[in-house]
Amino acid sequence: MSPASETLPKAYDPTEVEARWYPRWTDAGIFRAEAADTLEGGREPYVIMMPPPNVTGTLHNGHALFVTLQDILIRYHRMKGKNTLWLPGVDHAGIATQAVVERELKRHEGQSRHDLGREAFVERVWEWKERNGSRIVEQLKVMGAAADWTRERFTLDPTCSRAVNEAFVRLWDEGLIFRGERLINWDPATRTALSNEEVEHEEREGELWRFAYPLTGSDEEIVVATTRPETMLGDTAVAVHPEDERYAAMVGKKLRHPFFPERELAVIADSEVDPTFGTGAVKITPAHDPNDFEMGKRHDLGFLNIFDLEARVNENGGPFQGQDRYVARENVKTELERLGLARGGEAMTHAVSISERSGEAVEPMLSRQYFVRAAPLAAEACAALDELGQTELIPASWKSTWDHFMKNIHDWCISRQLWWGHRIPVFYDTKKLEEAIHSDASRKGGDTAALRALEGGAQRGDLVRLALDTVDEDLVRSFSVASRENLCEGASGERYVQEEDVLDTWFSAGLWPMSTLGWPEETDDLRAFYPGAVLETGFDILFFWVARMMMFGCHFMGRAPFGHIFLHAMVRDAHGHKMSKSLGNAIDPLDVIHGISKDALIEKTKTYPVPEKNLSRVLKALAKEYPDGIPASGADGLRFSLAALSGQGRDVKLSIPRVAGYRAFLNKVWNATRFALMGMGEEEPPPLDACLDRFSMADRWILSRLQAATERVAAGIETYRFDEAANGVYQFFWNEFCDWYIELSKDALMPDASQETRQTTRSVLIHVLDASMRMLHPICPFQSEEIWQRLPGRDTRWGSEVPFCAVAPFPEVDASLVDLEAETQIDRVVRAVSRLRNLRQESGLPQRQRIPAVILAEDDAVRESLGSVADEVKRLARLSELQIDKPSAYSVPTQAAVHAEPDLQVVLPLEGLIDLDAERGRVEKDLARARKELEGYERKLGNPGYVNKAPAEVVEETRARAGRCQEKIEGLLGSLERLGAS
């Protein structure tokens, strides 16, 4: 019989334990889900689609949070017997990935993607993906993610691509996808269109600058105010409010453009103009401003595009052609000043639209793109939440934000001028193209650029591109075919040219809940696992992603893709700042798990894109924040922390000291196990059922508390209150099991206790540990598995068909073990011990000194129950002797410290041991507190409104409290008297 303290190390080492279990779980295939279990076996499915991280990135702490929360849900429901599927995958992340590879290409080979050509470039991106994609998978495994890797998906793999084409063609056929000219968000840096959701608004310092447009044939002028003077090169009108008397006479007149005398600007009246802002007159640039665009349509103005694709002034800008927009801004101002048209200006902060991708200011551009008509789809998605009740948004506070977005949704620009992604499955029929060009030309008076190109024998591709941009939209549609098959392959290949643009990444991501299961094929997986139970993700992609999945799921499957949408908070640093590499405060989850030294952390941060001017400040802050680096918390430690810190607010502030605190908990769990196994050897404890009639009060108590904890933890997970679940395990295990049960049961394990008592206590210890590990498992899978495996009698309890804690049942509440009597009694013991400890320390008695004590209680049963644990009380309060008596049978000595509880009094006879003044001070303080409390009760009871209107039991309770308080005061007065009399 070897003591367990020799087999279990003294301190818990997560690194060693965590490396061991993941392969065993996957080798046993316990994360794999079978459609047949549900389709034939009728097992209820529980499905989560993992939000696919960007294939080229690495996981950060935001990912760590979603991994933790989803894994908790998945593991919990698996233990609850559901047919559980967590489907993992990665996203091709169009712009982000392409940008990374382009940057690498430039840096290492000095080439642009255009130098390489489309095919070769895409090849490079695939290579990059193959090299980097697996890192995410490794990270997920280190985190413990219980995902079904046999079903791992990539948004560009054939199954997903097929779904994308299917969805596109169906929407096209239904008229929900169209190609049209709109004012879109153009990112001049990455040279692609963006959706509204990829644009951020930032407040920036700017200038509201004024200049004058002279009226033609008059000395009069009209002064306009603008933050973008360069756009005046594309102005086609000036608008005023129809009721603005200052300008009433000018409406309908013409203005002269200072640089282009041939262009006449109209003065128009429109009620959208705010007469109180600026000069009350607005310059209108319909091709480069969303408001002006609308205005232009209303008033049939000219749309003059003045920028090229890199936001340099184009040929319409005359002398300013070729200048960057910001350069042109200054030059236009200078020139207007020279012409005497400048009219001053003032500083102003205004919102600038920024590309989320490049950080560059977005240029609104008139452009032909593919769009999804989002409104009808949004209506279906809203119905799923509202009328149909298929989906619930949690926390519900997001509902109003959701509604506002969905009811005001704009058409969704889905074409991107990129090479990495799903190429749009639209094919242009070159035969019909010619007809279209001719029809277009005849509509437009016979001569068009496209016609000239056609007759000049232009290359097919160039001709298509030209026609797409210039031929009337309905005629473009006449030579466009959306097709599931690639029409450029095979016999008819010669005839077709495929659209060059690719789809917005979120288009394929929107199909994720279906495409991953094989849609449009009616697969078993699709039948078994659609819809999913919950979509768990950050609120920052509610619209990017969640809304799109809802729209597509409802539209194509006729049913919302998940029952719950749970939006978790954002992970921030300890100060509440968003973690980001460019701020230098991003912490890699692996560094938390494995630990990292201060120096290594600083070196690593130096490789992040922190702006030069901030670097030294950032590094200094880092050194201050982590003077000792980051201690290794293990995956379990990080997971526990994230769960415990994830309230339902919008932030999770990850503070490393806090993580260390939770890691201490895991050490505590480990050592409680060491204690339980100590001296037990291979000997199996009897099953709990065999001990029912031999339980001590403490046994009954801890088993009762276990039921409460079980309920709390399960409820926490089921209501997405992961902090509740984590705290539930924490408090039960540490504050009840370790602090009291283990302490109370030590005597029962000593060699002088009877064999029977020892066996019963061990049975309870092992039972509680077994249940606790199963309760802890969803949050801390590694440690719970390790300990659960080591508990003696595992096979007897669970049999060989339950080889892992990961597949053992989650504890169920056993009502027969709920024991209120035991709770009352142990609560009394806890109070007595605590008061004794408090008295001795308040009286300044050193910890090592054992002292005698007396507990007085009127009630026979109280005395009896305390008497039954007298030895334990003596040990816990470090007493030399303990007398338990009726108050009437004991006369409190003059020099004594006394504390009264409602049902008992604790007394430390302190003859010669105490400082009388200090004792008197303590009692007086107590007295003051009690008097204040009593005052409160009396004020309430003296209030007729309270006595009459408050519920009778509340009033009664207050009376009882007042009574007890009064007794306590009398006791304290008695003490004071004794002390004073000495």
Add this chain to the structure above:
RNA sequence: AGGCACGUAGCUCAGUGGCUAGAGCGCCGCCUUGACACGGCGGAAGUCGGCGGUUCGACCCCGCCCGUGCCUACCA
């Protein structure tokens, strides 16, 4: 500008229309008590952002204000 959160101990956060408002970390003191110093025991510390209102009673419900954060938005 509108919307949504949040404001509770030095820090990070729980909390319920009625018990003397709690936890972890930090702080102070004591303790190498036969699992654990990543530990044990005890302690100090909060006018629950401000002002009103509803109520017998408000940290909690309502209104306004102040502050912070986020989202949405066409004021050039």
